[in-house]
Amino acid sequence: MILELDCGNSFIKWRVLSAELGALVAEGVVDSDGALVDSLRSLEKISLGKCRLVSVRTEDETNLLIGLLRREFGISVVCASPAREMSGVTNGYDDYERLGLDRWLAMLGGFHLAKGACLVLDFGTAVTADFISADGEHLGGFICPGMPLMRNQLRTHTRKIRYGDLAAERALTSQAPGRNTAEAVERGCSLMLRGFVLTQLEMARSYWGDDYRVFITGGDAELVSDVAPEARIVSDLVFVGLAIACPLS
Numbered sequence: 001m002i003l004e005l006d007c008g009n010s011f012i013k014w015r016v017l018s019a020e021l022g023a024l025v026a027e028g029v030v031d032s033d034g035a036l037v038d039s040l041r042s043l044e045k046i047s048l049g050k051c052r053l054v055s056v057r058t059e060d061e062t063n064l065l066i067g068l069l070r071r072e073f074g075i076s077v078v079c080a081s082p083a084r085e086m087s088g089v090t091n092g093y094d095d096y097e098r099l100g101l102d103r104w105l106a107m108l109g110g111f112h113l114a115k116g117a118c119l120v121l122d123f124g125t126a127v128t129a130d131f132i133s134a135d136g137e138h139l140g141g142f143i144c145p146g147m148p149l150m151r152n153q154l155r156t157h158t159r160k161i162r163y164g165d166l167a168a169e170r171a172l173t174s175q176a177p178g179r180n181t182a183e184a185v186e187r188g189c190s191l192m193l194r195g196f197v198l199t200q201l202e203m204a205r206s207y208w209g210d211d212y213r214v215f216i217t218g219g220d221a222e223l224v225s226d227v228a229p230e231a232r233i234v235s236d237l238v239f240v241g242l243a244i245a246c247p248l249s
């Protein structure tokens, strides 16, 4: 079986595919290397053969995880690496190695699915937008704080913004002006993300008219999906790109 990992700044998304058919066998989200090993150990009747991963963590952190996986499961691990051009997409950064690999893979996945111009939006710890033209040219993108960062900045830099996870979750059942702190902050930050999406859509339209696709991915994708009804939510877009960048022969 194949183990796939997307190592983000806050969480590791993992999934196990069957080697023959590529069917999904198991998946999860964990917050540490140790929790990942525990989750994988608890899977019954699964023997991992190979692993492919993408990481936006430091090289040291990524190497630690790779060493751990090799020791614990005896598997070979391949890691997505930066490229100037791949699968019809040209990296648009001045220094292509600086582009986040999660963005790069989501772009490869998006262009593969769209087979034309596309806008790729990722809502994780950070929020990113990337524009890929019909000929596969990456025009560039944007990075801004995601929901967890916006909310935590307010909590950290004010004295009276304090509320729990349950209040946060309840607050997001509506977009009306907040009548308590949790509602005011959660809805305010959610509106920032939604405004961001609308601006990206405007920009895409100015480049490509109606002739483009929109993909939304990341843990907070649902927060913005209704402002972009034309968008396709592809929660495993990074994994789609990972399979393209790291074929396991």
Ligand SMILES: Nc1ncnc2c1ncn2[C@@H]1O[C@H](COP(=O)(O)OP(=O)(O)OP(=O)(O)O)[C@@H](O)[C@H]1O
Pocket (backbone or CB within 6 Å): 007, 008, 009, 010, 011, 012, 029, 056, 102, 123, 124, 125, 126, 127, 147, 148, 217, 218, 219, 220
């Ligand atoms: N099952 C889940 N586990 C953890 N976070 C989740 C889950 N479902 C939704 N989320 C939300 O997703 C967000 C994190 O997104 P995601 O996991 O895509 O990014 P990340 O790994 O933290 O960071 P990034 O990929 O940007 O480096 C959090 O705001 C969290 O509330």
Ligand SMILES: CC(C)(CO)[C@@H](O)C(=O)NCCC(=O)O
Pocket (backbone or CB within 6 Å): 008, 009, 056, 098, 099, 100, 101, 102, 103, 124, 126, 127, 128, 143
């Ligand atoms: C922007 C994030 C944090 C999103 O996960 C990641 O893609 C990253 O660390 N990128 C490196 C910086 C850049 O893409 O310009």
Ligand SMILES: [K+]
Pocket (backbone or CB within 6 Å): 008, 102, 122, 124, 218
């Ligand atoms: K991500």
